[in-house]
Amino acid sequence: MTAASIPSPAAIRQARADNPRMRERDLASQLGVTECQLVAAHCGFGVRRIRADVEKLLAGVTALGEVMALTRNESAVHEKIGVYEKPVSGKHASMVLGSEIDLRIFPKHWVHGFAVEKGEGDDIRRSLQFFDAAGDAVHKIHMRENSNLEAYEDLVAILFSPDQLDALPVAGPRLVQAANDPGLRADLEGLRARWSGMTDVHQFVGILRDLDLTRRQAVELVGSDFAWRLADDAVPALMRLAANEQLPIMCFVGNGGCIQIHSGPITEIKPMGPWINVMDPTFHLHLRTDRITDVWAVRKPNRDGHVSSIEAYGADGSMIIQFFGKRKEGTDERPDWRSLVEGLPRLERSSAA
Numbered sequence: 484m485t486a487a488s489i490p491s492p493a494a495i496r497q498a499r500a501d502n503p504r505m506r507e508r509d510l511a512s513q514l515g516v517t518e519c520q521l522v523a524a525h526c527g528f529g530v531r532r533i534r535a536d537v538e539k540l541l542a543g544v545t546a547l548g549e550v551m552a553l554t555r556n557e558s559a560v561h562e563k564i565g566v567y568e569k570p571v572s573g574k575h576a577s578m579v580l581g582s583e584i585d586l587r588i589f590p591k592h593w594v595h596g597f598a599v600e601k602g603e604g605d606d607i608r609r610s611l612q613f614f615d616a617a618g619d620a621v622h623k624i625h626m627r628e629n630s631n632l633e634a635y636e637d638l639v640a641i642l643f644s645p646d647q648l649d650a651l652p653v654a655g656p657r658l659v660q661a662a663n664d665p666g667l668r669a670d671l672e673g674l675r676a677r678w679s680g681m682t683d684v685h686q687f688v689g690i691l692r693d694l695d696l697t698r699r700q701a702v703e704l705v706g707s708d709f710a711w712r713l714a715d716d717a718v719p720a721l722m723r724l725a726a727n728e729q730l731p732i733m734c735f736v737g738n739g740g741c742i743q744i745h746s747g748p749i750t751e752i753k754p755m756g757p758w759i760n761v762m763d764p765t766f767h768l769h770l771r772t773d774r775i776t777d778v779w780a781v782r783k784p785n786r787d788g789h790v791s792s793i794e795a796y797g798a799d800g801s802m803i804i805q806f807f808g809k810r811k812e813g814t815d816e817r818p819d820w821r822s823l824v825e826g827l828p829r830l831e832r833s834s835a836a
Contacts, residue, residue, distance in 0.1 A: 490514055492649040495524035508620075517618025519651060522597050526649040529600040533642035535593035535613050537577050541570035543641060544579075544624065546634035551625040552584045554736055554743035558774040558803045561736035561743045562767040564627070583765055585744040592621055592740030595651070598639045609635060613740070618651065621740030670694055671704055678705055682786045699800040702779045710781045714828040717778040718770070718795050719752075719759050721806060724823055726752050731809035732820070734768065737802075746809050775803060780824050787815045791824040 490498070495514060499521070502510055511521040526532055544567040552563045565583025577588040595614040602608050609626040626635060677690045678701075691701060702710040714720075725732050726749050734745040751762040761768035775795045782789050793806040808820025 489516060489520070492524035492526075495521055496528060499525070517614075517651075518620055519595050519614035519618035522599060522612060522614075523595070523651045524649050525599075526597075526647050531598045531639065532644040532647050533596040533598050533611070533639060534644050535596040536642060537588055537590040537593055538572045539641055540611075540638070541567070541572050541577060541579070543634065543638040544570060546631055547624070547626070547638070548629065548631045548634070549627055550630050551627060552586070552743060553623040553625060554586070554738065554741045555620060556736065556738045556801070556803060558771040558797055559736045560767075560769040561734070561745065562769075563743065563745060564765040567624075585746060586622075587737075587742040587744075588622070589740050592616075592738075596642065596644070598642075611635075611638075615738075615740050619738065621738055622743075674701060674705055675709075678709055679784060681784045684783045684785055684790050687783060697800055698794070698802060699796050702781055702794065709783070710779050712830045713778040713780055713793070714830055715775065715778065716772075717780075717793065717827045718775060718804065718806075719754070719772060720827060721793055721823065722749065722752050722759065722761070726750055728819065728823075730817075730819055730823065733807040733809050735805040735807075736768070770804060774798070780827065780829075790816055791821055793824060793827075 495516065498510060498514055505513075507521055508518050511518045514521070522530060523532070547567065549564065549566055552565070552567070554561050563584050565581055567579050567584050568581030569579065571578045571580065575589070575591070577586075577590060579586040579588070592615045593613050594616045595618075597612045597614075599610045599612055600607050609630075609632070611624040612620065613622050615621050626632065674690070674694055674696070677694070678687075681687065681690075687698075690696075691698060694701075696704075724730070729748045729750075731746070731748050734749075736743055745766045745768070747766075749761050749763060749766065749768075753760045753762055757771050757773040759770050759772055774797050776798045778793065778795045781792045781794055783792070790807065790810075795803045795805075797803050808817045808823075810816050810820075
């Protein structure tokens, strides 16, 4: 879509008024704009631009009290209700380490921010929404009935941007490295040596960076002693088993700017069309299973033995969702989690793997 063919802010606002029940992401796609452009079009109409300053946000976010944190990607939405406890700011990475809201934040991807109000009278829904340079949402904070609205307005005032324009330029396309690029096999021995030598799972990111691999490429190339492909329905099966056994898990959903983590059991599993949903009191998960193209069980060595994860990927090679067994740092993983992972049905590796 060219800049000349993008709907004007007024046209976007009219489309929103004509489709009040449609989700922003779906309406934006229908209009051929990004979700960020759709929100920006409402500046002056219930929306205020704010700076996407992670350090200042984290300095004031705890005072909001109970809120709902939302992080999503194209195929999964992760929602947690709680307080932003124990925020830790950093230039390259920040964290929130609360008992309910647990985040890993990468500030360079936080480019646009908005304070959004919807509704009328006593039914006004307020949120802080942040987007990357491509116009995709990286994180949203939704106020709840008992949130501190005075602290919310104080935080908006601190972050308020002098730029209140209602238009944004067209975002460029994302480039994704193909998972089956034959050139990626050049340092297979190096990958296996580095993988087998891990003493901490956090070393994995450095291995990918040094070998110029994506996560999806690495799990396909490393070999079945460290990663093996599972049946296509492995994720719903895992969720049902974890719920039935009340097995505490860790569930990660992220994008380039934020990863959000649930730690604990899951209970209410509700399929709905292509979606599988968790609808627990403080944790909601919405996952499009039809967008999962492959699922892998992954084993990473550490100083305590090894850690097992289940990882689901989309057609572009990006990770949709990841699961671990809940564990404390410095302890081996739970044997019931390890048994669950190893008991999920496997697929035969292709001859190209």
